[in-house]
Each structure stands twice: as C-alpha cells, then as structure tokens.
Amino acid sequence: MTSHPEHLPVLLTEAVASLDVKPNGLYVDGTFGRGGHARAVLSELSAQGQLLGLDKDPAAIAAGEALATEDSRFSIEQCSFAELATPINARLWQGKVDGILLDIGVSSPQIDVAERGFSFQKDGPLDMRMNPDVGISAAQWLAKAEMADIEAVIKTLGEERYGKRIARAIVETREHTPITTTKQLAALVDKASPSREKNKHPATRTFQAIRIYINNELEDLKAGLEQALDVLAVGGRLAVISFHSLEDRIVKRYFRDQALGDDYPSDFPIRAADLNPRVRLIGKAIKAGKAELAVNPRARSAVLRVVEKLA
Numbered sequence: 028m029t030s031h032p033e034h035l036p037v038l039l040t041e042a043v044a045s046l047d048v049k050p051n052g053l054y055v056d057g058t059f060g061r062g063g064h065a066r067a068v069l070s071e072l073s074a075q076g077q078l079l080g081l082d083k084d085p086a087a088i089a090a091g092e093a094l095a096t097e098d099s100r101f102s103i104e105q106c107s108f109a110e111l112a113t114p115i116n117a118r119l120w121q122g123k124v125d126g127i128l129l130d131i132g133v134s135s136p137q138i139d140v141a142e143r144g145f146s147f148q149k150d151g152p153l154d155m156r157m158n159p160d161v162g163i164s165a166a167q168w169l170a171k172a173e174m175a176d177i178e179a180v181i182k183t184l185g186e187e188r189y190g191k192r193i194a195r196a197i198v199e200t201r202e203h204t205p206i207t208t209t210k211q212l213a214a215l216v217d218k219a220s221p222s223r224e225k226n227k228h229p230a231t232r233t234f235q236a237i238r239i240y241i242n243n244e245l246e247d248l249k250a251g252l253e254q255a256l257d258v259l260a261v262g263g264r265l266a267v268i269s270f271h272s273l274e275d276r277i278v279k280r281y282f283r284d285q286a287l288g289d290d291y292p293s294d295f296p297i298r299a300a301d302l303n304p305r306v307r308l309i310g311k312a313i314k315a316g317k318a319e320l321a322v323n324p325r326a327r328s329a330v331l332r333v334v335e336k337l338a
C-alpha cells in the first residue's frame with residue numbers, strides 16, 4: 028500500500044460545539060476516520076469522560092487502536108454505525124450516551140489510496156468497499172448485475188441522467204472484457220456520456236452511485252439515525268454531517284418527523300404539546316464558511332444538522 032494521507036475534518040469546530048460536550052459525558056463518534064473530530068471531543072472531556080469510536084474501515088480501525096493505546100478514555104470497534112446499539116449495550120451505555128457524531132461518506136485516505144478503488148482519478152482495483160473483508164466489490168457486482176439494476180443504481184443514487192446509456196455500455200463491455208479497474212470504468216462512462224458538466228468528470232456521479240450501493244450507505248444511515256436516538260440520554264445530542272443531497276434529505280426528514288412527534292391526521296383535534304416530539308432541532312443546517320472552504324474544498328457540500336433528545 029502507498030502512504031495514508033491524512034483526512035482534514037470538516038466543520039470541526041461547529042460539529043464539536045453542537046455536541047455541547049459535558050466533560051464527564053459518554054460520547055460516540057460513529058465515523059472515526061482518522062479521528063479529527065474524535066480528538067477534538069477528547070480535548071473537551073475530563074479524565075472521567077469516555078469516547079467510543081466506530082468505523083467499518085480496517086485502516087480507520089488501525090488509526091483508532093493507536094489512539095486507544097495513548098488515551099484510555101477512548102476505545103474503538105469495527106462495525107457499522109447502523110449497528111451501534113451492539114457496542115453501546117456491551118458497555119451498558121444504553122440511554123446514557125450524551126452525544127453522537129456521524130460524519131458520513133468517505134474519508135480522504137479512502138479516496139487517495141488507489142488500491143481502495145474509490146477514485147476515478149487513480150487507477151486501482153474496482154473495489155469501493157469501506158470494509159474490504161465484507162460483501163462484494165464494485166467489480167464483482169458489475170460483473171453479474173442485471174442491466175436494469177445497474178441503470179436504477181446509477182440513476183437514483185448518482186442522479187445521473189445518462190444512467191441507461193452507461194448501464195448498457197457496462198453490460199456490452201463485460202461481454203468481452205471484465206471491468207476490474209477504476210480507470211477502465213471511468214473511461215467507459217466517459218465514452219458513454221454524450222455531454223459534459225463544467226468542472227466535473229463524467230464518471231463522478233456513476234462512481235458515487237456504485238459506492239453508495241456497494242456500501243449500503245443510505246440504509247445504514249436510516250438505521251444509524253434510529254439507533255442513535257434510541258441510545259442517547261434525554262438531553263443528549265445527535266450531530267450528523269452529510270455530503271450529498273440524498274443523505275441530507277434523509278437526515279432532514281428524519282429529524283423533522285421526530286421533532287413533530289406522533290403522526291395524526293392534520294384535522295385531528297390534538298394540541299402540538301401532546302404530540303410527544305422525540306427531539307428538538309438545534310439551530311438550522313450549518314455549512315462550511317469561506318475560511319474553511321479556502322483550505323478544504325471537500326467541505327463544499329457538507330451540511331451539519333443537530334437534534335437534542337427530549338424523551
């Protein structure tokens with residue numbers, strides 16, 4: 028493997044401030060990555076506070092294990108945040124967690140290390156799994172999937188209008204040549220795309236779609252949001268940073284529904300106070316400011332949303 032470039036945490040100050048860290052509290056970073064947010068949370072904890080990190084990615088886990096040997100307040104587990112209740116229950120933290128951060132999506136090292144197969148700009152095996160030990164790679168999926176399924180994934184998860192042409196090109200190509208590398212897929216998408224968006228490689232949307240599909244990202248997010256609210260203490264905070272409109276829509280709707288409370292018909296005679304809202308929204312959606320964008324273009328599409336558990 029090549030060296031692991033570092034990850035610049037996005038909305039670091041805003042995300043950690045939004046958790047309103049209690050020095051003796053119990054915290055969870057559901058997407059440890061390289062620990063940028065985790066270290067900032069640890070810096071606000073006393074010797075009694077604790078932070079659990081989670082990640083799917085073995086390289087992130089290795090970085091977390093190194094941190095855990097330096098700081099006994101920190102521990103790390105390899106799992107999806109969609110299953111965060113399991114390590115929480117094992118620690119008897121159920122209903123006691125003061126704050127959870129999910130900074131979803133990919134980390135810079137995942138993109139920058141060609142061997143992970145996430146990048147259309149670097150040639151590597153077409154893998155794209157956050158945990159390469161689980162599930163099937165992008166290449167394995169593209170080798171077997173029905174054309175209609177490939178089209179549906181590229182259209183819905185990539186919001187790619189040329190999904191049909193791209194899916195057809197994939198199926199035609201694989202009949203004579205297996206599609207096994209990132210550059211091969213990028214070139215094929217490029218050729219199948221009749222027009223170009225300014226400053227955007229034509230394969231951007233297709234790579235994003237396949238990555239989201241292979242890693243079950245939207246389903247994980249939905250499950251992760253529910254489990255996070257379940258394990259939080261009353262008064263605990265959940266902060267989510269998303270990088271994509273599909274993800275942000277899920278977070279925004281879930282938070283809004285939980286803040287509205289029970290779902291009655293609009294003409295049902297019930298007072299707002301009796302709807303049992305589960306959370307209150309903390310502020311509005313937060314985006315990166317000019318200063319952060321100047322040093323970290325990856326922050327461009329980041330959106331932070333925060334809720335506090337009421338009951």
Ligand SMILES: C[S@@+](CC[C@H](N)C(=O)[O-])C[C@H]1O[C@@H](n2cnc3c(N)ncnc32)[C@H](O)[C@@H]1O
Pocket residue numbers: 034035036037057058059060061062063064065081082083084087106107108109130131132133134135157247248
């Ligand atoms: C944007 S990075 C997080 C960076 C981190 N906040 C930091 O400061 O270094 C996203 C991380 O979440 C991990 N990840 C993505 N989906 C996950 C999931 N469902 N469960 C656990 N980890 C996940 C990825 O492997 C990646 O390391």
